[in-house]
Amino acid sequence: MCGIVGYIGEKPASPFLIEGLTKLEYRGYDSAGIAVYNDGNIRIEKSVGRLSSLVEKIDGEPLKGCLGIGHTRWATHGRPSDLNAHPHTDCSGDFVVVHNGIIENYLSLKEELIEKGHQFHSETDTEVVAHLLEDVYDGDFEEAVYSVLSRIEGSYSLVFMSKKHPDVLICAKKENPLVVGLGDGENFIASDIPAIINKTRRTFILGDGEIAIVKRDSVAIKNRRGVPIEKKVFTVNWNAEAAEKGGYEHFMLKEIHEQPKAVKDTMRERIKKDGSGVLLGELGWTSKFLGSFNKVYIVACGTAYHAGLVGKFYIEKLARILVEVDVASEFRYRNPIVDKNTLVIVVSQSGETSDTLAALKESKRLGAKTLALTNVVGSSIAREADQVLYTWAGPEIAVASTKAYTTQLILFFMLALYMAEIKNTLQPARVKELISLLKKVPAQISETLTDVEPIKTFAKRYGFNEDVFYIGRSLDYDVALEGSLKLKEVSYIHAEAYASGELKHGTLALIVEGVPVIALATQKSVYEKTLSNIKEVKARDAVVIGIAAEGDEELSKYADHVIHVPETDELLIPLLTVVPLQLLAYYAAITRGCDVDKPRNLAKSVTVE
Ligand code: F6R
Secondary structure, eight states, X not given: OOEEEEEESSSOHHHHHHHHXXXXXXXXXXXXXXXXXXXXXXXXXXXXXXXXXXXXXXXXXXXXXXXXXXXXXXXXXXXXXXXXXXXXXXXXXXXXXXXXXXXXXXXXXXXXXXXXXXXXXXXXXXXXXXXXXXXHOSSOHHHHHHHHHHHOOEEEEEEEEETTOTTOEEEEEEBSOOEEEEOSSOEEEESSGGGTTTXXXXXXXXXXXXXXXXXXXXXXXXXXXXXXXXXXXXXXXXXXXXXXXXXXXXHHHHHHHTHHHHHHHHHTTOBXXXXXXXOOXXXXXXXXXXXXXXXXXXXXXXXXXXXXXXXXXXXXXXXXXXXXXXXHXXXXXXXXXXXXXXXXXXXXXXXXXXXXXXXXXXXXXXTOEEEEEESSTTOHHHHHSSEEEEOOOOOOOSSSOSHHHHHHHHHHXXXXXXXXXXXXXXXXXXXXXXXXXXXXXXXXXXXXXXXXXXXXXXXXXXXXXXXXXXXXXXXXXXXXXXXXXXXXXXXXXXXXXXXXXXXXXXXXXXXXXXXXXXXXXXXXXXXXXXXXXXXXXXXXXXXXXXXXXXTOOSGGGTSSEEEEEOOOOTTTTHHHHHHHHHHHHHXXXXXXXXXXXXXXXXXXXXXXX
């Protein structure tokens, strides 16, 4: 989730580029850079770290010129460094590119280009685009861009600049946001509206497959074959704060809605083309080595710990390896039984949680091999672990974790399938079936997000209750834990999750008339037993909101309300059932007037013990 800006006009470009990048600062990033054309040359300055270090770097000698592009990087391919920071150039320095997204086929393109003599300087996937442009360029910049776009696979918003064509910037979009701001004798490009909102409110919001040819006095929108497209000007009427949230009222809601993309990005490049298995080539371990562990420990905090519980289920069920899960603050003081035959998986969105980092170091000290699942490239946990798998959720800003959780589940599922292949514990047909269902998950999450009205109604009706209970069995219980944490942290309602079968061992005493019970009932092997537990709480006059898979008619006979999610394999359904629970927590917090994005007493990244 990088940030992009571009300027073409009569004024100096660099003040806008820096200002635009500053407006994208709230999203977090690890390096930044700008490129400005002047007098037949393009000067590029980049710096790892905060934008202020880039500003310091160029302060003494500002970049002159009225055409330029800029970028803040959220690392994907290649660690944060000056070299990996954008913009990137071809061998000749004639073409300069900034990019947000992932070029899936960059390795094969890179090989091809190296064979032709191109010299690469960074570890990024983006650099390949600049060299490809140089390779296909035949005097016509626009044509060369179309040719590049026809060769690259993946997701992108791209801006191209050439010193041979200083009258134009060309940008293209697929699956990542891109907007062109319309000025007077000047035009702007940005990945996000906050970057341009101080300059203009008249914009073209590019759609997938659209290309903009941006000149000082004109903007032409075309498709990937160069055919002009009629596009309506969109006038932005958000204030700066709403613009940062992409028009959503809160980052939490924005991030809930980003889940289809986050999940898709996390799967990207990790599924074999024929759908017969998972590719985790990024793990630097051989299959033999990965298959040699006799025990797995998953260690994390909060939401990441809840993802770990689902991870345990996946690995045990699919790969038949014993898995223990522990909260990091307990693990490190437990004198845990881990040794060189143990794989310790630490999970952390931020990659900076102090307890998780300490647990990781302790595991290494005890001789275990360590694998980190994290969202932040170059974070402390990513650097410390033996191996890393990244969730590609993009920056998560709201304190309450949402898209990190679903992307962690995706990684665990893929890792479990990968280990199952090594251990030979699954039939190939079952692997294919699960992978084809996995691919449908992003669209199914989108479907789950389409009708939020019933959830808003429940939140209004029950948002003032003192206590809410969540129940479920098997994977439903794991999701119940996450649902109750979400409600607690953003709405301050006392919420508890119980394994349904445990209710009668104490908690049932708390179930009285009118107490809301959120009951998840999606796991077929324990479905009848779950229904019995629902009847138990109904008999105490609880109000039951059931969560079930589409086609389940049975639950509505016992529950007061039922929220249906699309049908899928019961292993994958946590990715769908958690979504209404996140929304319920969000709207309950709204009903109660809570500060959703910054709940009291909580911090996004807990770097103290
Ligand atoms: C809950 C939440 C926290 C984090 C926990 C771990 O919504 O955000 O429980 O999950 O603090 O943080 P990371 O994943 O950054 O290690």
